[in-house]
Amino acid sequence: MEKNKYQRATKEEKKKAREALFKTPFGADLKKRLNRLIIYSILLFACGIYLIIDNILNENTISTYVFVGFLFIFAIIFIIGRHYVIVKNANDYMIKNKWKK
Numbered sequence: 345m346e347k348n349k350y351q352r353a354t355k356e357e358k359k360k361a362r363e364a365l366f367k368t369p370f371g372a373d374l375k376k377r378l379n380r381l382i383i384y385s386i387l388l389f390a391c392g393i394y395l396i397i398d399n400i401l402n403e404n405t406i407s408t409y410v411f412v413g414f415l416f417i418f419a420i421i422f423i424i425g426r427h428y429v430i431v432k433n434a435n436d437y438m439i440k441n442k443w444k445k
Contacts, residue, residue, distance in 0.1 A: 368437075388422070389415075
């Protein structure tokens with residue numbers, strides 16, 4: 345069973361652990377990739393909203409709404425995945441570096 349040191353930490357400890365992780369070379373590269381995921385999810389939401397507005401103004405087709413639904417689902421998956429990666433890597437960082445309270 346995997347230790348969950350990050351999940352049991354206080355808010356301040358979590359913030360310090362994330363900051364320390366993102367100061368490492370691996371963390372700096374990871375932060376760039378995670379920021380890219382946020383940009384992708386924002387763009388997916390924006391495209392979905394545009395398609396909904398365009399569909400309402402022009403012609404109502406169900407296929408557009410289904411496509412927009414998939415866009416929103418992927419955007420939410422990107423956001424949830426980003427959070428999962430941060431928690432997993434911060435937890436590993438805290439375990440490997442013998443994080444003190």
